[in-house]
Amino acid sequence: MKKISLYINILLIFFPAFSLSYPFTGIYFQSRILGLPFLIWYTLISKKHINKNLLVFILALLISLIIPVLGLLTNRIFSLMDIGYILSFLYLIVFAQAMGNNFIIFINFVKLFTLANIIYSILQTILMNIGLETLAMIHSNLPVKIDSGYVLPASILPYTFRFSGLFNESSPLIFYLCSSYIFLSEISSENRSKNTFIIQVLTLLTILISGSKYSYAFLINYVVIKLVALIEEKNLRRLSYVIVITLILYLFNQYFSAILSSMSETLPAFEDRKLNIENSINLLSYLDFLGNGFLPSSTGESGGLDAITIVVGGYGILFGMTILISFLIWILLSKLKNKPIFVVVYILGLLSSGSFLISQYTIFFTMIYVINKQYKISAFYLNDSDRKDSLIQS
Template structure:
C-alpha cells in the first residue's frame, strides 16, 4: 500500500503543465499538489515506524514555509493583497519538505523516476518537433491546459526545422531548467560510468540541451564547461583560488563592457531584451515594494510584470522576506553540495528565467541535491545496499 501511495505522487509529477483539477473545477493548480494528502499519509505512516529520518538539514526549509504562512496573514492588516498564489506557496513549500524527506528514503525509486521522466520529456520533445514540421501545431501542446497558453504556438529555434520544444512543460525554458538539473544529477550518480542506461540518458539529455536554442541552455553549457575545467584541478586550495579569480575577471569584464554585452545579446536573442528590461525594472523599483510585499499576480499571464525571482518573490513577499527565501535555498545548496559550482549555477539560472518557486522544477532540483548526500551514489546498486542496511 505504501508503495502505491508513493507511485501516485510520482505519477502526478508527470503533469507539470496539465492541471487535472481545471477541467472539473475551473481552478488551475498543479497536479502534483493533488498528491499532497497522499504524501502526508505516506510520511506519517513511515515516521511512526521510524523509517523516515528527519535530518537537521531539512529544517532550513521551514524558514520559507513560515514566511509563506506568516506574511500573507500579517499582510491582511496592511495593504498587501491576498491571493490563491499565497496558498499555492504554502502548499508547495510543505510539499517540498515532505517530498525531499520521502525521496531520501526511497533513493532507488527516485532515480528510476528521474530516468523515466527525463526520457519521457526527450521523446515527447522529439514528437513535438515532428508535429510542428508536419504543420500540426494544434497537437503539439495538448499536454498543457494552462489558460494563458491556450493560443501558444511553439516558436522556431535557431536551427533549421528544430522548434523550441517544451517537452511536458508549458514552455522551453522550464523544460531546459529540468534537463540541466537532470543532467548534472545523472552525472553525479554515475561518476564511475558503470550504468550504461544512465550514460545513454546523459548524452541524450545533453544533446537536447545543445539543440534547444534557449538562452538558459547557452548559459548552462558555458558554465558546465567552466565547471569541467575546474574539476580537473584536484587541489581544493588551487581550485578555490581559480574560482575566485574567474569570478573577479568575469565581473571586471562585465562591468567594463556592460552596455556592449547587453546590445549584442539584445540583437541576437529575441527574448533577451524584454527579460532584461523586466529584471532591470524590478531591481530599480525595490525601494517601492512594501515591507510585506505587494502580493502576487499570475506570472504565466504576464500580470506579474516579469518571470524572474526579484519580480515574483521579492515583489510578493517584500525585500527582507523575499531575499530570505532566495538566500535560504542558496545557502542550503552550497552546504548540501559542498559548494558545487554547477548546482548553484542551475539554481541561479532558474531564478532568472523561472523565478516562481511554485514550479515543480525547483522541488525536483532540491530533491536531487538532497538525495546526493552520503553515501556516494555512484551506482544504482549502492542505493539497494544502503537501503537494505538502513531498513534493518
C-alpha cells in the first residue's frame, strides 16, 4: 500500500503543465501538489526521521512560512504564490526523503520521464510542421498560454521548433533534460547499461537541436569542464581553470557587444531575457527588507523569469539570497563526481527559470539528494566489508 502512494506521486509529476485542479476550482497549481497528502502519509507510516541532508530545504520552508506572516505588518504583497512556495518546499522535503529510500524506483522514473519528454517533443515538432500548432500545446492548460493563443516559436535549425515537451516552455524542459543527462551519467559512470546509454544519447541530441539559450550555455560549460577534467595533476588542473576562465573573460571583453547584438537579432527572446536580468539587478536597489511579494512570472507581471526577480524580489535580499546561496552551498558540499556541472545546471536554471514552484527544481534537488544517500550507503558497506576482511585476516 505504501508503494501505491509513491506511484501516485510519480504519475502526477507527469503533468508539469496540465493542472488537474484548474478545471474544477479555477485555481492553477501543478498537479504534483495533489500528491502531497499521500507523501506525508507515506513518510509518517514509514516512521523515518527527516534526513539531516534535507535541513537546507527545511530552512527554505521556514523562510517561506515566516516572511508572509511578517509581511502582513508591512507593505509586502501576500498572494497565493506564497502558499505555493510553502507547499512546494514541503513537497520537495517529503518527495526527496521518499525517493532516497526507493533508489531504483526513482531511477526508473527519471528514465521514463526523460523518454516521455523526448517522444512528446518529437510529436510536437511533427504537429508544428503539418500546421496543427494548437495540438502541440494540448498538454498545457496554463490560462495565460491558452488566452494568448501561444504556439511554439521557430528554432534556429530549419523545420525545428522550441519544443516544450510535457512542460509549458522550452527552458524548463531543457533544464530537466540537462539534469537528467548528468544524473544518468553520475549513477552509470561505473556500470552503464545499454538502455541508459541510449537514453543519454537521445537526451543529448534533443538538447542540441532544441534552440534553447540554456542548452547552448550548458553545452559550452560541459565541454570546458570535461576538457579541464582530463588534466589529472591537481595543480595543473587549477592552472588550466585559471587559463580557461581568463580566456573566456578576454573573449567576452573583446566580442561581448557583438555577441549580444547578434543573439538579440537572431533570437528575440534572448533580448527579452537580457533585459529581464538587467532589470532584476536594478530591482535590488529598491527592495523592501521582506521583499515586495510574488507576482506571476507567466504573465510577465513579475518583470522577469530569473531567480533574483522572483525569489529575491519575493523574500527580500537577506532571505531570498539565503535560499539561493544555501542551495548552492548544499550542492558544493554534496558527494558528486560531476559537481561543477551540477552547479552549472543550477545557476543556468536560476537565470532562465527562477521560480521554485516549477517541478524541475524538485526533481533536480531530489537527484542530488538520492546520489548523496547512495554514496553514504555504498561507503557504509565498503567500510563494513573492510572490517570483515580485517577480521578474517586476523
